[in-house]
Amino acid sequence: MTTSTKGLEGVVASETSISSIIDDQLTYVGYAIDDLAENTCFEEVVYLLWNLKLPNQKELDAFKKEIANNMEVPEAVYSHLKSYDLTKVHPMAALRTAVSLLGLYDDEADVMETEANRRKALKIQAKIATIVAAFSRIRKGLEPVKPKADLSYAENFLYMFNGKEANEIEIEAIDKALVLHADHELNASTFTARVCVATLSDVYSGITSAIGALKGPLHGGANENVMKMLLEIGEEENAIPYIEKKLGNKEKVMGMGHRVYRNGDPRAKHLKEMSRQLTKITGQEKWYNMSVKIEAYVKENKGLPANVDFYSASVYHSLGIDYDMFTPIFAVSRTSGWLAHILEQYENNRLIRPRAGYIGPDKQQYIPIAQRG
Ligand SMILES: CC(=O)SCCNC(=O)CCNC(=O)[C@H](O)C(C)(C)COP(=O)(O)OP(=O)(O)OC[C@H]1O[C@@H](n2cnc3c(N)ncnc32)[C@H](O)[C@@H]1OP(=O)(O)O
Ligand SMILES: O=C([O-])CC(=O)C(=O)O
Structure with a gap:
């Protein structure tokens, strides 16, 4: 057997038509992320990822309506969330369980026909x-707060989150963040989703496993940790000494570095600009200024660029969102990509089952338990 590549770095494990990262440029179905970030709304991107084409106005209107009409959850989900102490669990753990629970209330959960799977995706x-x-x-x-059928996805999310309709700046910020996080080729959580459903398991299982993978701090969980770090630093003048010490202790700076991008994550600049604008509005420019200093220092001293999680932290913080909700918001967006990949996997499936190079002891003599010391 050939030797393994640690972390599967550089290994092409699947083919996809959904998104690509080529020469540090990200596209969804061949459309540059910069164009999509500047021009689309989230529902348009979801339509693109699931249909591999942009919708016309009529198709988009119908799709938006269909999503809004499906936002209500079974009462059992609310009762479940009220049944345990939510202050003691991480929101990603609660989300993982709630999505799994949702599957129990869907009569089609285990119906594997294409149309049933697309309905589940929606x-x-x-x-x-x-x-x-x-x-x-x-x-x-x-x-x-229950969703309203006449609001867009971003509007509804903020409305249900805050209990009041959001202003234009908040809606634009969340909508853009959702567009930027929607898909990213074969990242760890998407790979997890594909491995899961390649056993011909159901869509709910695929999404539940993906949420588990996104939760980790080396992946989606980094955004929460970026904000924790900024809060710990507290003031701009503490930023560089704090980072120097961290790097000196061989600790990782969250939100920096990437497995695929070498010269920078193309999504980061959009979030950086949003962070600049939003922190100005809130009068809390220090979060942006601090982030800029950290980005420059880590780039210069470690050659590592900021990734998507770095500036999203100060964006969400400026919107008044608790930092442990940052990764769940990422999950709300990335669900669209996971679902696209799940549907694609079903269309041309083969079990994903690589090999492991065995490095444990060999030719061991079995000793009956009574004779073991
Ligand atoms: C949405 C997303 O998932 S984006 C990524 C979010 N994750 C983070 O922001 C967490 C911080 N970053 C990291 O841990 C990494 O850069 C990853 C996980 C994103 C990519 O990791 P990999 O490609 O596996 O790189 P790996 O972890 O092996 O690091 C290679 C070297 O760079 C260093 N390095 C990588 N990232 C960082 C970082 N953020 N801070 C300090 N050093 C780092 C490692 O310590 C290692 O150094 P060494 O060779 O001296 O031991
Ligand atoms: O692609 C990755 O490894 C991580 C990432 O940036 C993402 O999932 O958005």
Whole structure:
């Protein structure tokens, strides 16, 4: 057997038509992320990822309506979230369980026909925003807010999250963040989803496993840790000494570095600009200024660029969102990519089952338990 590549670096493990990273440029179905970030809304991108073509206005309107009409979740999801102490669990753990629970209330959960899988995709995408918003409210002792059928996805999410309709700046920021996080080739959580459903397991299982993979701090969980770090640094003048010490201790700076991008993550500049604008509006420019200093220092001293998680932290913080909700928001967006990859995997499936190079002891003599010391 050939030797393994640690972390499968550089290994092409699947083919996809959904998104690509070539020469540090990200595209969704061949459209540059910069164009999509500047011009599209989230539903347009979801349509693109699931249909491999952009919708016309009529198709987009119908799709938006269909999503909004499917956002309500079964009462059992609210009762479940109210049944345990949400202040003691990570929101990603609660989300993982709630999405799994959702599958128990879907009669089609195990129907594997293409149309049934597409209907499930729509239901999951629609409902995941409702679950995240409900979690955030219930743990604060607030009643969850039901979605409104006439709002866009970003509007509805903020409305259910805050209990009031959001302003234009907030909607634009969340919509753009959702577009930027929607898909990213064969990242760890998408790979997890594909491995899961390649056994011909169901869509809910695929999304539940993907949420588990996104939760980790080396992946989606980094955004929460970036904000924790900024809060710990506290003031701009502490930033560089703090980072020097961290690097000196061989600790990682969250939100920096990437397995694929070498010269920079093309999504980061959009979030950076949003962070600049939003922190100005809130009068909390220090989060942006601090982030800029850290980015420059880590780039110069370690050659590592900022990734998508770095500036999203100060963007979400400026919108008044608790830092442990950052990764669930990432999940709300990335669900669209996971679902696209799940549908693609089903279309041309083969079990994903690589090999492991065995490095354990060999030719061991079995000793009956009574004779073991
Ligand atoms: C949405 C996303 O998932 S984007 C990524 C989010 N994750 C983070 O921001 C966490 C911080 N970054 C990292 O841990 C890494 O850069 C990853 C996980 C993103 C990519 O990791 P890999 O390609 O596996 O690189 P790996 O972890 O092997 O690091 C290679 C070297 O760079 C160093 N390095 C990588 N990232 C960082 C970092 N953020 N801070 C400090 N050093 C780092 C490692 O310590 C290692 O150094 P060494 O060779 O001296 O031991
Ligand atoms: O692609 C990766 O490894 C991680 C990432 O940036 C993402 O999932 O958005």
